[in-house]
Amino acid sequence: MELREMITFLEVARQRSFSRAAKNLGYSQAAVTIQIKQLEAELGVYLFDRIGKQTTMTHQGVIFYEYAAGIVRDLEMARQAVAQTGELTGELCVGTVESICAAIFPELLQTYHRLHPKVNIRVILDTPENLLKRMDQNTLDFVYLLDKRVCSGTWVKALEEAENVRFLAGVAHPLAGKRGIRLEEMVHQSFLLTEKDVSYRLILDQFLASQGLEITPFLEIGNTDYIIRQLILQEGVSFLPEFTVHAEVSEGKLAVLDVKDFHMQVWRQILYHKDKWVTREMEEFFRLAGGTDGRAEAEKTHKGKESSIHKKQKVGAGL
Numbered sequence: 001m002e003l004r005e006m007i008t009f010l011e012v013a014r015q016r017s018f019s020r021a022a023k024n025l026g027y028s029q030a031a032v033t034i035q036i037k038q039l040e041a042e043l044g045v046y047l048f049d050r051i052g053k054q055t056t057m058t059h060q061g062v063i064f065y066e067y068a069a070g071i072v073r074d075l076e077m078a079r080q081a082v083a084q085t086g087e088l089t090g091e092l093c094v095g096t097v098e099s100i101c102a103a104i105f106p107e108l109l110q111t112y113h114r115l116h117p118k119v120n121i122r123v124i125l126d127t128p129e130n131l132l133k134r135m136d137q138n139t140l141d142f143v144y145l146l147d148k149r150v151c152s153g154t155w156v157k158a159l160e161e162a163e164n165v166r167f168l169a170g171v172a173h174p175l176a177g178k179r180g181i182r183l184e185e186m187v188h189q190s191f192l193l194t195e196k197d198v199s200y201r202l203i204l205d206q207f208l209a210s211q212g213l214e215i216t217p218f219l220e221i222g223n224t225d226y227i228i229r230q231l232i233l234q235e236g237v238s239f240l241p242e243f244t245v246h247a248e249v250s251e252g253k254l255a256v257l258d259v260k261d262f263h264m265q266v267w268r269q270i271l272y273h274k275d276k277w278v279t280r281e282m283e284e285f286f287r288l289a290g291g292t293d294g295r296a297e298a299e300k301t302h303k304g305k306e307s308s309i310h311k312k313q314k315v316g317a318g319l
Contacts, residue, residue, distance in 0.1 A: 003075065005039045006068040008032055009047060010275070013065055014138055016055050024138075069275040076277040088116040090281040095124045095131035095143040097198070099224050100268065103244040104144075112288055119281050127197050135273055141282055142272035144289070146241060147199040149267050158286040159270035164242045165200045167257040168249075170234040176255035183213065186259055190236035191217040192227045200266050204239055207264070228254070241266065 011021040012032065022032040040047050047061035057065060096105065101123065109121060124131070124140060128147040134140045136154070146163065167186060169176050175189070187208065193215065194201045208214055218236065221227065227238050228245060232253050248254040270289060272278065 001039065001042055003072070005035045006072055008035045009039055010065070010068055010072060011138075012036060012048065012055065013057055013061065014136070018050075018055060073275065073277050087118060088281050088284060089118040090279055091120045091122070092281050092285060093122045093124065093139070093141050094285070095126060095134055095140040097128065097131075097144075097146050098125055098222050099194075099198070099241055099244050100144055100146050101125055102224050103241075104268075108288060112285060115288075116281070116284065128199055132271075135271070138273070138276075141276065141279075142270055142285075145199075145269045145271065146266055147269065148203065150269055150271060154274060155271040156274050156276075157269060157271055159268065159289055161268045161290070162265045163268055165204070165239060165264045165266055166242050166245075167237060167239055167259050167262075168231055168245055168254050169237040169257055170231050171252060171255045172234050173237065173255065175237070175257050179258050180260040181257055182260055183208075183211065183262055186237075186257070187213050187215050191215050192219045192221070192230055192236050192238045193217040194224065194227070194240075195220050195222050198222070200239070200241060200264070203264065203266065243268075 008021065008025060008027070011025055012018055015021045015024065018032050018036075019029050021027075022029040025032070027035075036047065043060075043064065045060040045064075046058050047064060049056050049058055105123065109123075112119070112121065124134065126134070128143075128145045128150075131140065131143045131145065132150075132155075135143055142158070144159075149160070150157075167181075169189075175181055175186075196202065196205065205215070219230075224240060224244050227240065228248060230236065231238055232248065237257065242249075242256075245254050249256060270286060272282070
């Protein structure tokens with residue numbers, strides 16, 4: 001049994017396609033087919049059902065996947081352990097959302113680059129749903145999301161922090177400083193909001209719909225910096241994560257509106273695939289972002305130990 005056959009098997013399993021696996025690995029499709037057939041012959045089982053254009057793992061394939069992934073991961077760990085140098089020189093491909101990219105990444109990436117100038121970092125912006133799909137296809141090393149809590153055996157968490165989402169306005173807005181604003185009054189204000197597919201906007205819309213309420217914004221835009229600038233100019237109200245406006249609120253440029261009986265949270269989360277080898281470049285990113293050691297977290301996950309962050313909680317506590 002050759003290592004390259006196991007690597008090819010894992011790629012076919014992840015891509016659910018012989019042709020896509022061949023493209024990613026730099027092989028011809030015929031070469032991939034031959035490698036899989038040789039592996040099946042040695043194991044004495046079929047690893048894939050190939051019906052039309054659909055490629056899915058058999059029951060035996062699912063069992064073998066866990067062992068093959070572990071073997072390849074351990075070999076990569078051994079290789080990096082003996083080849084490890086003091087300087088980080090690899091690459092990172094990070095998926096994230098606009099609010100985190102605008103509020104957190106400038107300082108975080110500046111610090112990372114100052115400490116490790118030879119690491120090349122590529123940032124992909126997309127929705128949480130699309131970023132998780134990309135990571136499942138192994139085109140991203142990890143994702144840094146702002147979303148409802150993601151709980152899945154497929155992903156390992158290197159960071160999870162709760163974040164409040166607030167109604168905000170300029171300090172001269174009529175509602176600034178008013179206590180106990182009713183939600184029914186709030187929804188009739190002139191709103192600037194992020195687009196509908198942004199996580200916290202979607203959660204807000206769903207909650208309002210459950211109360212028979214709806215916000216019709218006069219402006220929808222994906223750029224939170226633009227929204228913040230408009231609020232400072234006393235243009236309407238908005239609904240944004242607290243960390244994105246911390247500086248403006250502290251400096252007295254924006255006011256958090258006191259809406260009665262309303263409290264919403266989302267979570268900042270760094271996630272990577274359970275079969276992903278955590279490189280030193282990834283571990284350093286997790287450390288700077290305030291997360292945990294990736295390999296230690298992965299080991300806990302594979303041993304079936306639940307941490308407190310995986311306990312079931314209701315999204316948007318207090319709503």
